[in-house]
Amino acid sequence: MRTRWSHAVGLAAGAAADGVFADPQRGHPVAMFGAAVARSERRLYADSRGVGTVFAVGWIGAATAVGALAGRAGAVGSAAAAFTSLGGTSLCRIADRIADALDAGDVEEARRLVSGLVGRDPNLLDESGICRAAVESLAENTSDAAIAPLVFGAVAGPAGLLGYRAVNTLDAMIGYRSDRYRNFGWAAARIDDAANLLPARLTAVVVAGLADRPGAVWQAVRRDAGAHPSPNSGVVEAAFAGALGIELGGRTVYPHGVEDRPRLGDGRAPTAADLRAAAALSRKVQVVVAVAAVLLRARGRQRP
Template sequence: MSLMPASTERAVGLLLGVALDALLGDPRRGHPVAAFGRVASGLERALYADSRVRGVGYAGVLVAGAAGLGLVERLPGARMPATALATWAVLGGTSLGREGREMARLLEADDLEGARARLSHLCARDPEGLDAKALARATVESVAENTSDAAIAPLVWGAIGGVPGLLAYRAINTLDAMVGYRNPRYERFGWASARSDDVANWVPARVTGLLTVACAERRGEAWRVLRRDGGAHPSPNAGRCEAAFAGALGIRLGGANAYGGRLERRPEMGDGRAPEVRDIRRAVRLSAAVSVAAGVLAALVARGVG
């Protein structure tokens, strides 16, 4: 029997998981999220129909199953190690930083073809024909948005819901990446997965924006742009992260993006210059600072909730 209160075990487990992610990054083999993806793909083949009802059932079964696995934390002596391992498994902040730095390295070496090929590791934007500045903007925007998805949101849900919260959030986020698209196949079947991801990220995205302001050297500008431009993005959540990063870095994000041959024009955020290659490393450093701050905040919230 542990001598620590359950809330303290959860808080320490979250901090240990953050440390493991910083030291090791994602597991290179046998990643639990990849295993979940294989299960989700198999269930999709069995359940798929052009139907919202089927999509709700599909998402419900998978998210409930993931949360149910998290109940292992209730076993004697399991809370702290289970929280640490689950946090490590679902966090992606270190891997996000590595991808950002790799894009910076390729662009600094003027390897546009390599950078275009690598962009798919960060976002679904069409890389064909993008020059160095367009690739830099895509990378900075992806780092900003994914700081919430990869790091802050899991920590928020882990602080509130423990291991079930960690696993349920990552399940929701993974399903959105798999079926949450507005195309003929997934418009109805993926509706529940996409809407669940919007709901699950609503609070974390705003926490990300506020922590970005707190970690920025240009706090006043970051706060001003977040307040003015955060709601302009078509996503209810991504704009909060991108606007805060734009203000913090003194750059301008947004504009025309191509996805699957479809052109989208998004409002611009920030009043600075267009992003340059050198801004990628600045964005990665800011993302890391925000992630560390979120880890500390999550531990404090977990302790307080307990």
């Protein structure tokens, strides 16, 4: 008989598997989901908010249904859904590899690696710009790729895990402010913003709890986060900036145009050492929230 304990055990196993194995290089279910979304977009795209809303809701519903089916397999299904949804370990390992490349003086390799984390043009980034881009991405994706899945897994089990992962993947694919996606991707971006409101703020709370200077974290979040164009990214990026004693934000060049991002935090420009510290902080945040999510799931009511 399935119980809340089996889903809690599965969530713990999936989080542990991500910590040990990280994302598979080939055949990742999220990559296959993304490929299916891309194929359907080529056939169904229209410069319309209505069409984009149906597109996003349809795919999120399909992923949620798959998660509900996975939940019927008990701990095994929960573990598979959690491992599929979590991406924090890969994120931190890439950050460490970027820092290694910069320490070795290999800026081109660092640019190649950071291009897998950010949408901005890596060829325009110097060493400081690479570190800034990587720390910002690490902060944002600590919430998006690790904390948010854990929150949804704790509350709604495998259905929540895979449903959230669909939300975040759709936002990454079509939630841009470009001419093509301004209307079609509008719903995907808004749904992602809503889904990450709580996880982003929970991430900031845990960052402050782990930081040597919690006051600096809260000062940066209260003062700077609201000026960021994203209601969630600004919160976690400001929290990391305050914890690390660095400054993030500034001119950012994307394929769809240039954005002048607000300054987040007080201090120097980030270095490779700061990037390593950010990765270490991200790992600690993930462990704390994973333990809390498993305990919450174990104590909650049985859900499919």
